[in-house]
Amino acid sequence: MTKGPVINHAELPLNTIIQGDGIDGMNALPEESVDLVFADPPYNLQLRGKLMRPDDSVVNGVSEDWDRFDTVDAYDLFTHDWLRAARRILKPDGSLWVMGSYHNIFRVGCVLQDQQFWIQNDVIWRKTNPMPNFRGTRFTNAHETLIWATKYENSRPTFNYNAMKMMNDGVQMRSDWTLPICTGRERLRKSNGDKAHPTQKPESVLHRVILSTSNPGDIVVDPFFGTGTTGAVAKKLGRNFIGFEMEKEYVIRAGRRIDRIKTAQGVGIDVTRSRRREPRIPFGTLIERGLINPGTQLFSSDGRHTARVRADGSVVTDTHEGSIHRVGADVQNVASCNGWTFWHFRTPQGLTQIDALRGLVHAEAGA
Ligand SMILES: C[S@@+](CC[C@H](N)C(=O)[O-])C[C@H]1O[C@@H](n2cnc3c(N)ncnc32)[C@H](O)[C@@H]1O
Incomplete structure (x- = not known):
């Protein structure tokens, strides 16, 4: 994707919460100026009557005016x-996240696709501690859906794949996230103990959203800021935020909450980098740079296959020649192979993947 206009950060109301309409607020920001929009819009729950628990206590649903729309068309x-x-202010490679429940997420998804957003994933947030279905009339509603989308099919959004894998004990992170709803010390409460906001989201969900699809210093906008979960996590992770929220009480609570947050310093906000975002390094570069000499013998990890490096970055065996990937695949008689991890060179300590040499080049480029 082409990069958008160069935006001077000083033009943007960074790290502030603006009381007012989120749509007007976004319309006032420069075009293609932000890296991430996270939206947790009104759900239009349209609850009718009171919902009671078996002990006759009333369930605190969402009955606030801000969640009410006269008709589905109005929503x-x-x-x-x-x-x-949101689309106008997003950079070409930026990410849009929206979360919702079955009440609204399908309608939001439809409008989003009508506007040519390109869906990267839909994520199921499976709640470990959902509210039971008190009446026992249908399944416990135990999840919400997040949609991650980009402006264009060929956008190249930040995706910190390796960081997500690292968070998941070395296993690729999947699109179903099992996390608790917001309770305990994290839940903001009024002095009488009531919830300060009916739909405060857990910071853990925002942690994954922000960590996976933005970088330190990026700008994250939340047009429906509520009590500021997005801002709190953005600040913790060293991102900038801009929040819009209509209700004064939520603005004040969010401000107090975020003031208490400390930004992780130095390496604290770094993450495991993803190769996909790093410049591509051809195998031939290692030879040009003298990191591996023509004629060097390469080995598969079990030593069954060997090949010799040629001056142009190709490798040869008695029967095959070609790239590290092609020859790796051919000697194993398989369709494809990642030559970087298949081939090894000999060191005094034993066999080492040639990928380690690529790592050296990446490290030099980043230094
Ligand atoms: C689902 S809640 C967001 C909760 C938030 N994610 C949190 O963790 O606290 C939606 C919020 O949007 C606000 N809101 C509704 N319509 C709005 C609008 N047009 N502009 C700005 N805020 C709006 C509501 O007051 C409410 O706080």
Whole structure:
């Protein structure tokens, strides 16, 4: 993707919460100026009557005016307007995240696709501690959905793949996230003990969103800021945020909450880098740079296969010649092979993957 216009950060109201309409607020920001939009919009729950627990206590649902729309059409129009505003301010390679429940997420997904956003993933947030279905009339509603989308099919969004894998004990992170709802010390409460906000989201969900699809210093916008979960996590992770929220009380609570957050310093906000975002390094570069000499013998990890390096970066065996990948595949009689991890060179300590040499070149480039 081509890069958008160069934006001077000083033009943006970074790290502030603006009380007012999120659509107007986004419309006032420069075009293609932000890296990530995270939206947790009103769900339009349309709850009718009171919901009671078996002990006759009332369930605190979402009955606030901000969640009410007169008609489904009015909700769709609202969705259309905020998505269009978000699209305008997103950089070409930026990411949009929106979360919702079965009440609204399908409608949001439809509008989003109508506006040509390109869905990268839909993520199921499976709640470890969902509210039971008190009436026992249907399945416990135990998840919400997040949609991760980009402006274009060929956008190249930040995706810290290796960081997510690292968070998941070395196993590729999947699109189902099992995390608790916001309770305990994290839940903001009024002095009488009531929840300060009916739909405060857990920081753990935002941690994954922000860590996976943005970098330190990036700008994260949340047009429906509520009590500021997005801002709190953005600040913790060294990102900038801009929040819009209509309700004064939430703005004040969010501000107090974020003031207490400390940004992780130095290596604390670094993550395991993903190769996909690093410049491609051809095997031939290692030879040009003198990191591996023509004629060097390469080995598979079990020593069964060997090949010799040629001056142009190709490798040869008695029967095959070609790239490290092609020859790696051919000697094993398989369709494809990652030559970087298949081939090894001999060192006094034993066999070492040639990928380690590529790592040296990446490290030099980053230094
Ligand atoms: C689902 S809640 C977001 C909760 C938030 N993620 C949190 O963790 O606290 C939606 C919020 O959007 C706010 N809101 C609704 N319509 C809005 C609008 N047009 N502009 C700005 N805020 C709006 C509501 O007041 C509410 O706090």
